[in-house]
Amino acid sequence: xxxxxxxxxxxxxxxxxxxxxxxxxxxxxxxxxxxxxxxxxxxxxxxxxxxxxxxxxxxxxxxxxxxxxxxxxxxxxxxxxxxxxxxxxxxxxxxxxxxxxxxxxxxxxxxxxxxxxxxxxxxxxxxxxxxxxxxxxxxxxxxxxxxxxxxxxxxxxxxxxxxxxxxxxxxxxxxxxxxxxxxxxxxxxxxxxxxxxxxxxxxxxxxxxxxxxxxxxxxxxxxxxxxxxxxxxxxxxxxxxxxxxxxxxxxxxxxxxxxxxxxxxxxxxxxxxxxxxxxxxxxxxxxxxxxxxxxxxxxxxxxxxxxxxxxxxxxxxxxxxxxxxxxxxxxxxxxxxxxxxxxxxxxxxxxxxxxxxxxxxxxxxxxxxxxxxxxxxxxxxxxxxxxxxxxxxxxxxxxxxxxxxxxxxxxxxxxxxxxxxxxxxxxxxxxxxxxxxxxxxxxxxxxxxxxxxxxxxxxxxxxxxxxxxxxxxxxxxxxxxxxxxxxxxxxxxxxxxxxxxxxxxxxxxxxxxxxxxxxxxxxxxxxxxxxxxxxxxxxxxxxxxxxxxxxxxxxxxxxxxxxxxxxxxxxxxxxxxxxxxxxxxxxxxxxxxxxxxxxxxxxxxxxxxxxxxxxxxxxxxxxxxxxxxxxxxxxxxxxxxxxxxxxxxxxxxxxxxxxxxxxxxxxxxxxxxxxxxxxxxxxxxxxxxxxxxxxxxxxxxxxxxxxxxxxxxxxxxxxxxxxxxxxxxxxxxxxxxxxxxxxxxxxxxxxxxxxxxxxxxxxxxxxxxxxxxxxxxxxxxxx
Numbered sequence: 001x002x003x004x005x006x007x008x009x010x011x012x013x014x015x016x017x018x019x020x021x022x023x024x025x026x027x028x029x030x031x032x033x034x035x036x037x038x039x040x041x042x043x044x045x046x047x048x049x050x051x052x053x054x055x056x057x058x059x060x061x062x063x064x065x066x067x068x069x070x071x072x073x074x075x076x077x078x079x080x081x082x083x084x085x086x087x088x089x090x091x092x093x094x095x096x097x098x099x100x101x102x103x104x105x106x107x108x109x110x111x112x113x114x115x116x117x118x119x120x121x122x123x124x125x126x127x128x129x130x131x132x133x134x135x136x137x138x139x140x141x142x143x144x145x146x147x148x149x150x151x152x153x154x155x156x157x158x159x160x161x162x163x164x165x166x167x168x169x170x171x172x173x174x175x176x177x178x179x180x181x182x183x184x185x186x187x188x189x190x191x192x193x194x195x196x197x198x199x200x201x202x203x204x205x206x207x208x209x210x211x212x213x214x215x216x217x218x219x220x221x222x223x224x225x226x227x228x229x230x231x232x233x234x235x236x237x238x239x240x241x242x243x244x245x246x247x248x249x250x251x252x253x254x255x256x257x258x259x260x261x262x263x264x265x266x267x268x269x270x271x272x273x274x275x276x277x278x279x280x281x282x283x284x285x286x287x288x289x290x291x292x293x294x295x296x297x298x299x300x301x302x303x304x305x306x307x308x309x310x311x312x313x314x315x316x317x318x319x320x321x322x323x324x325x326x327x328x329x330x331x332x333x334x335x336x337x338x339x340x341x342x343x344x345x346x347x348x349x350x351x352x353x354x355x356x357x358x359x360x361x362x363x364x365x366x367x368x369x370x371x372x373x374x375x376x377x378x379x380x381x382x383x384x385x386x387x388x389x390x391x392x393x394x395x396x397x398x399x400x401x402x403x404x405x406x407x408x409x410x411x412x413x414x415x416x417x418x419x420x421x422x423x424x425x426x427x428x429x430x431x432x433x434x435x436x437x438x439x440x441x442x443x444x445x446x447x448x449x450x451x452x453x454x455x456x457x458x459x460x461x462x463x464x465x466x467x468x469x470x471x472x473x474x475x476x477x478x479x480x481x482x483x484x485x486x487x488x489x490x491x492x493x494x495x496x497x498x499x500x501x502x503x504x505x506x507x508x509x510x511x512x513x514x515x516x517x518x519x520x521x522x523x524x525x526x527x528x529x530x531x532x533x534x535x536x537x538x539x540x541x542x543x544x545x546x547x548x549x550x551x552x553x554x555x556x557x558x559x560x561x562x563x564x565x566x567x568x569x570x571x572x573x574x575x576x577x578x579x580x581x582x583x584x585x586x587x588x589x590x591x592x593x594x595x596x597x598x599x600x601x602x603x604x605x606x607x608x609x610x611x612x613x614x615x616x617x618x619x620x621x622x623x624x625x626x627x628x629x630x631x632x633x634x635x636x637x638x639x640x641x642x643x644x645x646x647x648x649x650x651x652x653x654x655x656x657x658x659x660x661x662x663x664x665x666x667x668x669x670x671x672x673x674x675x676x677x678x679x680x681x682x683x684x685x686x687x688x689x690x691x692x693x694x695x696x697x698x699x700x701x702x703x704x705x706x707x708x709x710x711x712x713x714x715x716x717x718x719x720x721x722x723x724x725x726x727x728x729x730x731x732x733x734x735x736x737x738x739x740x741x742x743x744x745x746x747x748x749x750x751x752x753x754x755x756x757x758x759x760x761x762x763x764x765x766x767x768x769x770x771x772x773x774x775x776x777x778x779x780x781x782x783x
Contacts, residue, residue, distance in 0.1 A: 029073040036085060036097050044076040045069075048201040049211055050089055051169075053194060054097055054107070064194035065393045065404065066169050067414075068439035071215045090201045092164050095185065097195070104175070104189030107197055111184050115162050116582070118205075118572075119472045120176065121155035122449060124148040124461035127468060127570055127585060129158070129178050136174040136190075138378040138406050138435040141450060143485040145457035151465065152378055152434040152450045154406060155472035156188075157212055161582075165200035165208040167215065171407035171437050192403040204576045205471070206565075212473050213564030217442030219475050221561050223428040224691030225301055226371075226446065227553050228257030228662040229543050230508040233526040234484070235262030237517060238284040239291050245527055246295070250660070252529035254540055255547050257661045258301040260373060260432075260510070265304055270518065272341045275310030275317060277360040292368040299663035301370035303430070306361070308379060308412060309335070311343035320344060323353035325386050326398070338381045345379055348408060349390045354415045361416070362423065371430035372416060377409035378435045409435030410443075417443035428694050438473065446476045446506055454483025454490075454511055454524070459497050460586075460600045466504060467588055470566045471573065478506035480526075485512060487522050491535040492602055492636070498528070498542045499639045500598035503590040505567050507546045538636055544654050550665060551650035551686060556591050558687035561697060567591065575612040584610050593647035597632075597640040607632050607640050615645035617676045621741045643741075646678035648707050650686050653737075662691070670735050675709055677716065677742035683708045690728045701727045705734070705773075712781070716740065720771075720778040734773040738780070751781045 031042040038056035045051060051073075055062055080089045087094040093110035100106075111117075116128040124146055125132060135150045144151065156168040156176065166186075168174070174190035181187065188197070198215060202208035231249055236242040242259060249256055265288075267273025268281055279285040292302045310320040312334075321332045324344030336342050347353045361372065382405055387398035413433050420429045429444040436445050449465045452458040462479045469477035481501035482494045501507050511526040525531070528539040559565040566573070569589040571581035587597045587610065595616065597609045611626035618624060618632075619641050632640050643649065651672045652665055659665070671686075689702035696702050703725035710717045718738070750757040752771050771778055 029075060033082070035087075038097075040087070042078070042080060042089075043073050044078050045071050045074055045198070045215065046211070047074075047076045047078065049215065050078050050080075050199045051196060052087075052089075052094065052107075052199060053196040055195070056097070056105070059105075059195075061192040061403075062194050063394050064169070064196070065390060065399070065407065066171050066193075066437070066439075068169050068171075068216050068437060069198075070217050070439070070442070089199050090164060091162055092166070092199050092201075098187065098189070100189060104191055105195055106174075106187060106189035107195070108188075109166070109186040111179050111186050112162060113184070115160055117158050117160055117178050117186070118570075119155065119158040119165075119468065121469060121472050121474070122151040122153040122447075122465055122477070123468050124151065124465050127464055127471075127572070129468075131178065131180055131183075133175060133177040133180040136168075136176060136406065138409065140376070140378055140380045140434075143451060143453045144461065145453040145455055146461045148461065153409075153436055153447055153469065153474065153477075155438050155469070155474060157438060157472050158186075159205055159208045159471065163202060163204075163208075165198075165202065165212060167198040167200065167212060167438065169196055169198060169438065170194060171404060171410070173402040173405055192400075205573045206576075209471065209473065209566065209573075210564045216439040216473060218561050218564045219441040219557075220444055220694070221428060221557055221689075221696065222444070222446070222476070223371075223430055224550070224554060224665075225257040225299070225662050226430050226506065227546075227550060227557070228507070229255055229528075229546060230258050230260055230303075230506075230510070231256045231527055232260035232508055232510040233262070233513040234511065235264045235514070237264045237268075239286060239288065240284075243291060245530070246300070249527060249529040252536070252540070254527075254529045254543055255659050255661060256300065256543075257663075258303050258371065259295060260303040260305070260508070262305050263307070263375075264517075270340070272311060272313040274307045274340050275314035275320065275343065277306065277316060278363070289367040296368050296370075299661040301430075302368065303371040303373055303432070304364055304369050305373040305375050307340075307374070307376045308346045308348060308357075308408075309338070309340065309343055309376065309381070310346065311341040313341055314343075317343060320346065320356070323347060323350065323356045325388050325401075327385065328387060328398070330387075330398070333386045335381055335383075345381070345386065347388050348411050348415065349388050349404065351391070354419075358415070358419050361419070365424075372432065374409070374412055374416075374431060374433040377412055377433050378405070379408050382408070406435075406437050409433050410437035410440045410445075413440055413443045413445045426692075426694050428692060436474070441474055441476075445474075446478070447474060448506070448508070448510075449477060449479045451484045452480055453485050454487030454493070454522075456490075456493060456600065456602055458483050459493065459500070459598075462500070463586055463588065463598070463600075466568055467570045470568050471570065475560045475567050476505040478504050478508060480510040481507065482509050482511050482524075482526050484510065487511070487524055489522075489524050490602070491531060494524075494531065495535050495538055495542070495636065496599050496639070498539055500596070502542045502546045502549070503568075503588075503594065503596045503641070507543075534636075541637065544659075547659050547662070548651050548654040550652050550662060551671065551688075552591065552593075554691075555650070555685070555687045558697070558702075571595075571610070571612060578612050580610060581612050593644050593649055595642040595644070597642075599634055599639050604634050607634050609640055609642070611642060615678065616642040617645065617741055618642055621676075623741075643674075643676045645676055646680055646682035646709070647674075647676045648682060648684035648709060649674045649676070650684075670737065672737045672739060673707065674739045674741065675716075675718070677711070677740060678709075679711050681708070681710045688727070688730070693727075696727065700725060703727065703730060715782040716742070717779070717781040720773055720780070722773075722776045724776055736771050736773055738771070740782070749782070753779055
């Protein structure tokens with residue numbers, strides 16, 4: 001529940017005169033006041049969003065190098081009050097600024113006793129981050145599990161149970177103390193750059209997150225194939241091995257849409273090869289273009305890994321030196337203690353360096369490569385005496401690594417997005433990268449959660465990681481399904497992980513499978529087709545579930561792009577007035593219709609599940625009442641999933657062998673609509689387009705089908721309507737099968753557009769029927 005309250009500042013207010021003011025819209029938008037030996041500036045971006053900037057006299061490292069904000073200042077009125085050093089905007093109380101002995105400068109804010117704080121990016125800690133001191137520094141953590149508090153992707157955005165959000169728009173090395181040192185103080189500190197904070201006021205978590213997306217942008221639509229299954233491991237060491245495993249996937253009827261190649265595509269060893277950026281071993285990779293094109297003919301895409309380091313042992317090192325980061329004397333900086341070998345780091349902030357790097361991407365795209373995987377993008381090795389050039393910032397001065405660290409992966413992804421826009425303007429980018437910053441989502445980043453332990457604790461860690469990132473405005477975070485590092489060959493763990501992953505933004509089994517390349521590392525196949533029975537058949541069911549849900553999942557992607565809605569949501573987001581939901585850490589909502597409770601313990605006989613208020617339908621479609629905990633007996637066949645009463649869920653017709661890739665859905669006009677009956681009206685809008693055109697939404701090349709459900713005295717009535725949109729591949733006739741889950745008596749009649757239909761396929765507790773939807777409306781009633 002979001003608490004509304006009145007601040008009682010006590011002595012803070014009695015010792016100073018309170019100045020209250022309303023800032024009205026003006027031509028220059030901003031209001032400036034003298035404050036603590038400097039200037040405090042208020043700039044409105046909306047009626048509920050105000051940027052506060054502080055600049056102390058003599059501060060020379062105060063540039064704003066972030067490009068996170070795309071919104072413009074607005075002519076909006078807002079209220080604030082000042083009492084000495086205390087500044088109030090809404091229910092946000094700024095206590096003052098501070099400077100530490102270590103050189104950090106920052107803000108301090110007042111916290112109330114029971115206030116909860118969420119967000120901050122990728123952390124395997126409780127969703128309520130109150131009581132933690134967190135580094136804002138993108139950090140690789142090999143083999144992490146529960147308790148890892150500082151992972152690869154930090155986002156300095158936090159939302160409060162008191163109805164506000166704070167976004168610190170600065171990518172420099174920083175920290176935020178969420179009441180750990182002083183229980184009633186939130187303290188932010190940064191080493192460099194502009195000292196600012198965006199104050200966002202909202203009525204609930206949804207409005208706060210949508211306001212944040214208003215500032216930083218939403219994620220564009222992914223290519224539809226990105227919502228399928230990926231064949232991936234660390235790593236495929238030859239063309240023969242990769243094609244053999246792909247063939248096995250096909251023979252075992254395991255759908256997959258892409259093959260991802262780790263670093264062995266450009267070298268034979270883990271060390272010494274970063275920077276080759278080509279298929280250098282012609283014996284192991286004799287015909288890469290043929291391989292890529294043969295897969296493309298089957299609608300299977302190829303994704304290659306790249307890293308931003310170029311090692312001395314590679315043929316590109318000499319040419320790369322002029323494009324790498326430098327030392328304080330502007331000489332190329334050589335890393336001499338890097339795990340992978342000595343070499344340089346590409347200065348990704350320079351346009352000429354981006355152009356040099358891009359030529360290697362373009363060469364592979366000419367072969368047919370479709371997507372990209374950027375690894376080590378924190379950057380993994382980034383010493384503080386290394387410097388970058390930001391030509392348009394800082395009057396030509398060099399920026400130390402710590403000043404730009406969190407912006408590196410973001411700029412790398414932005415580079416790809418802009419190059420795609422230039423050279424492939426109709427193509428949607430798919431870019432895996434484990435690091436970024438606020439705003440990276442608008443450049444089509446699909447971050448994974450790093451090198452997670454292949455353990456039950458690693459699996460459990462994915463819920464706070466994924467949910468925390470989603471509430472930080474990063475919608476497509478996901479894990480190496482099955483786990484990446486270490487392990488014991490636990491087939492049940494692999495199964496449970498993939499069952500969970502079927503309800504996450506990206507479904508990508510991936511793990512260490514080095515075998516003879518590194519016999520010291522534990523290897524386990526990450527491909528579903530290579531699992532042993534009985535797990536192979538059970539894993540296939542999870543893969544097919546992913547494909548079955550494509551219409552629902554693709555519509556979630558549309559709602560993120562258009563409205564800033566998260567795909568995956570903690571219960572507190574969906575049910576903000578439910579105090580019990582606030583405490584649930586091991587369940588989540590997939591969209592607004594489906595509640596998912598992953599099985600997170602080995603050989604767990606039961607699963608305790610909290611169902612929020614309302615009515616719910618279980619996996620077997622039995623209706624149960626919410627507002628309570630239930631205990632469900634577990635089976636290996638699936639994980640507990642509940643559908644909200646009133647939900648309308650579109651699914652694909654899935655039969656083993658019918659679907660090989662998401663491309664098989666393009667011209668299939670059969671759509672199965674599941675309606676989970678309720679005594680209240682409900683509505684759902686399905687989004688469809690060609691699955692690939694970059695600007696489908698902007699150019700109106702899509703269709704929206706709205707389904708409204710209304711209960712009647714004896715049955716149900718549904719209305720289907722279309723916006724009349726068109727796109728390449730749109731079915732001329734939309735054949736729809738309705739499946740209605742309900743507890744009423746068997747229906748007596750079925751009427752479609754006023755015409756009585758036969759009753760042969762109508763049953764007692766659930767029933768289905770077909771309609772041909774050719775126009776803009778269709779009306780169906782069952783009594």
